[in-house]
Amino acid sequence: MFIKKKKPWHIPESQATPEDMYLNRRQFVKKAGLYTLSAGVLFTGTGSLIDIFGKRKEEMIKVPETPTSNLYPAKKNEKYTLNRPLTDEKVAGKYNNFYEFSSGKSVWRNVDKMEVRPWTVEVTGLVEKPQVYDIDRLVKEMPLEERLYRLRCVEAWAMAVPWTGFSMAEFIKKVKPLSSAKYIRFQTFLNKDWAPQQKYKFWHPWPYNEGLSMAEATNELAFLATGIYGHELPKQHGAPIRLVVPWKYGFKSIKSIVKIEFTDKQPATFWNTVVPNEYDFLANVNPDVPHPRWSQATERIIDTDERVPTIKYNGYGKYVAGIYEKA
Ligand SMILES: Nc1nc2c(c(=O)[nH]1)N[C@H]1C(S)=C(S)[C@@H](COP(=O)(O)O)O[C@H]1N2
Ligand SMILES: [Mo]
Numbered sequence: 001m002f003i004k005k006k007k008p009w010h011i012p013e014s015q016a017t018p019e020d021m022y023l024n025r026r027q028f029v030k031k032a033g034l035y036t037l038s039a040g041v042l043f044t045g046t047g048s049l050i051d052i053f054g055k056r057k058e059e060m061i062k063v064p065e066t067p068t069s070n071l072y073p074a075k076k077n078e079k080y081t082l083n084r085p086l087t088d089e090k091v092a093g094k095y096n097n098f099y100e101f102s103s104g105k106s107v108w109r110n111v112d113k114m115e116v117r118p119w120t121v122e123v124t125g126l127v128e129k130p131q132v133y134d135i136d137r138l139v140k141e142m143p144l145e146e147r148l149y150r151l152r153c154v155e156a157w158a159m160a161v162p163w164t165g166f167s168m169a170e171f172i173k174k175v176k177p178l179s180s181a182k183y184i185r186f187q188t189f190l191n192k193d194w195a196p197q198q199k200y201k202f203w204h205p206w207p208y209n210e211g212l213s214m215a216e217a218t219n220e221l222a223f224l225a226t227g228i229y230g231h232e233l234p235k236q237h238g239a240p241i242r243l244v245v246p247w248k249y250g251f252k253s254i255k256s257i258v259k260i261e262f263t264d265k266q267p268a269t270f271w272n273t274v275v276p277n278e279y280d281f282l283a284n285v286n287p288d289v290p291h292p293r294w295s296q297a298t299e300r301i302i303d304t305d306e307r308v309p310t311i312k313y314n315g316y317g318k319y320v321a322g323i324y325e326k327a
Pocket of ligand 1: 251
């Protein structure tokens with residue numbers, strides 16, 4: 001069952017991101033009450049004074065205002081239930097992977113320059129009607145719904161969040177791929193003014209891209225998310241539109257998509273190109289296959305720090321095992 005870790009403030013600094021330290025300090029301060037506050041500040045140094053008192057407004061999670069903001073929140077699809085509590089929005093919004101902006105977890109501090117309107121998504125390749133969708137037109141034409149999904153990062157942390165968006169299968173029906181299409185390639189924006197790492201990590205194969213087979217993309221779980229927690233996606237979560245494939249490691253769930261291409265070949269993908277022996281194309285969650293540098297047997301829930309067993313296909317085997325385990 002749940003194997004409880006040491007109290008968060010006992011995590012060695014080397015194992016915790018600055019963000020972990022900050023959030024845990026706040027939880028600590030809240031629990032310990034005002035009297036202990038000064039002790040906490042002394043204990044953590046003067047930097048935390050600013051953390052606790054100086055930055056409240058700046059540290060709010062920013063939700064874009066757009067022509068389609070009025071479509072949120074969308075009706076919840078009750079079919080997709082969770083076996084664990086939802087992750088605290090403030091934790092999920094401040095602990096992100098988005099390498100274009102940062103190789104640390106504080107992506108939210110680095111996304112201000114990004115602009116989410118105007119935004120277009122090009123649908124191209126082996127498809128009946130290649131075209132460029134304005135994001136607001138696309139969102140208006142698709143039936144938005146809310147789904148609660150788990151998300152498991154290959155780095156062994158996990159969360160559970162309410163996404164808003166539409167199913168990939170619905171989108172595929174709409175754009176009508178040709179029968180020769182076997183894979184879909186998804187691509188993120190390329191903009192060095194917004195995303196510093198696209199400039200400084202010049203040896204990486206930007207723009208970030210990912211891929212799915214048609215069987216995976218048409219599985220009912222594959223989802224294009226435009227919102228989270230009942231509103232549009234904050235930039236750090238991949239605004240204005242990102243993929244969510246909850247049975248695969250998080251890196252497959254590509255953010256801030258500008259291009260969706262239908263192809264007859266398995267596409268080269270970002271992490272598989274950078275480190276092929278660590279990140280494979282399928283990347284299905286599997287507790288029995290360790291990452292070359294760490295075990296995948298358990299995962300850490302990011303807001304409670306509990307360690308729980310990893311489940312094959314992240315618990316979505318009944319939906320997706322058939323894709324991979326055909327007789
Ligand atoms: N374009 C892009 N998409 C990306 C990433 C990235 O670095 N760039 N990181 C991935 C990884 S490793 C994870 S775990 C998830 C994290 O999603 P979240 O920050 O919304 O929790 O986004 C994925 N999508
Ligand atoms: Mo990840």
